[in-house]
Amino acid sequence: MTDFIGKCGGYAVIDGGLATELERHGANLNDPLWSAKCLVTSPQLIRRVHLDYLEAGANIIISSSYQATLQGFEAKGLSRVEGEALLRKSVEIACEAREIYYSRDAKVSSAVIENRENLKQHPVFVGASVGSYGAYLADGSEYSGIYGDAVTLETLKDFHRRRVQVLAESGADLIAFETIPNKLEAKAYAELLQEEDIKIPAWFSFNSKDGTNVVSGDSISECASIADSCKQVVAVGINCTPPRFIHGLIQAIREVTAKPILIYPNSGETYDADRKEWVQSTGVVDEDFVSYVGKWYEAGASLIGGCCRTTPNTIRAISKALSSRSSSVTTLEF
Numbered sequence: 001m002t003d004f005i006g007k008c009g010g011y012a013v014i015d016g017g018l019a020t021e022l023e024r025h026g027a028n029l030n031d032p033l034w035s036a037k038c039l040v041t042s043p044q045l046i047r048r049v050h051l052d053y054l055e056a057g058a059n060i061i062i063s064s065s066y067q068a069t070l071q072g073f074e075a076k077g078l079s080r081v082e083g084e085a086l087l088r089k090s091v092e093i094a095c096e097a098r099e100i101y102y103s104r105d106a107k108v109s110s111a112v113i114e115n116r117e118n119l120k121q122h123p124v125f126v127g128a129s130v131g132s133y134g135a136y137l138a139d140g141s142e143y144s145g146i147y148g149d150a151v152t153l154e155t156l157k158d159f160h161r162r163r164v165q166v167l168a169e170s171g172a173d174l175i176a177f178e179t180i181p182n183k184l185e186a187k188a189y190a191e192l193l194q195e196e197d198i199k200i201p202a203w204f205s206f207n208s209k210d211g212t213n214v215v216s217g218d219s220i221s222e223c224a225s226i227a228d229s230c231k232q233v234v235a236v237g238i239n240c241t242p243p244r245f246i247h248g249l250i251q252a253i254r255e256v257t258a259k260p261i262l263i264y265p266n267s268g269e270t271y272d273a274d275r276k277e278w279v280q281s282t283g284v285v286d287e288d289f290v291s292y293v294g295k296w297y298e299a300g301a302s303l304i305g306g307c308c309r310t311t312p313n314t315i316r317a318i319s320k321a322l323s324s325r326s327s328s329v330t331t332l333e334f
């Protein structure tokens, strides 16, 4: 990951919200599979949204498998084989978007050499998303992190095992464990990566609703330490959390790990899990979001993007803010 970040110019831009962007384009995601529903109903729309994020400056695009689980597909009457094929498809769609992006780039540039340079400046990784067990429950419990005593470390490992194996062999560059709500699930992922000898790297991304702990109340330091001790984990951070909480969380994570820190906050709006909708007017507009970016970078985050309700415009603004920042730093150094 450090190498990739270096190739990107010292920081890498992560994409923005996928599910909420699919909705903005008219997809109805009111379904236990959420964005993964589009794997069946509108794969072209997923590809288009990935492409929009690449055009906006993203170096890392995250697949539509957040809520795609074999158990969820089975509940819809799909077989194990069909479910595994859909998991792979989520990564294939993202890889296709990357191909299209590169070929468009190649067309714009007539000189081959110049084009090679462009590609070097815009490396792209595809992350295979793994949402938490709470996301599969589709009852908002990835925002409470409370699974109850019946859910043990083994339950979580068994729940995630096959999906992680399939995604690890799907052609993705890394596994993006997203919106991890508690310590138990982080531990389950770390043990799975080791037990299954997963060959591609992973990142662990937690969510918080108070800026001190992850949503379950477990301390961010303990959660980030689990990520730090797992050798396959190449970056650790926070997603789907209001921007105002991010700075303190970066500082807490920095104290327990030297691994790259990733952050992709949501727009700051609140999600009403009962009504299954976002409460507008509680969030920050793109300009405000971007005013935070330099501070997050200075605090130690080197992978920065957006989560729910952020759009390609947010990512364009982040990308611009970071590039003007690094060019002004370069000027100062000269």
Ligand code: MET
Pocket: 016, 017, 018, 019, 020, 035, 062, 066, 129, 178, 179, 240, 307, 308
């Ligand atoms: C609830 S967080 C969702 C993360 C996922 N990568 C998405 O943007 O759809």
Ligand SMILES: [Zn+2]
Pocket: 017, 239, 240, 266, 307, 308
């Ligand atoms: Zn989100």
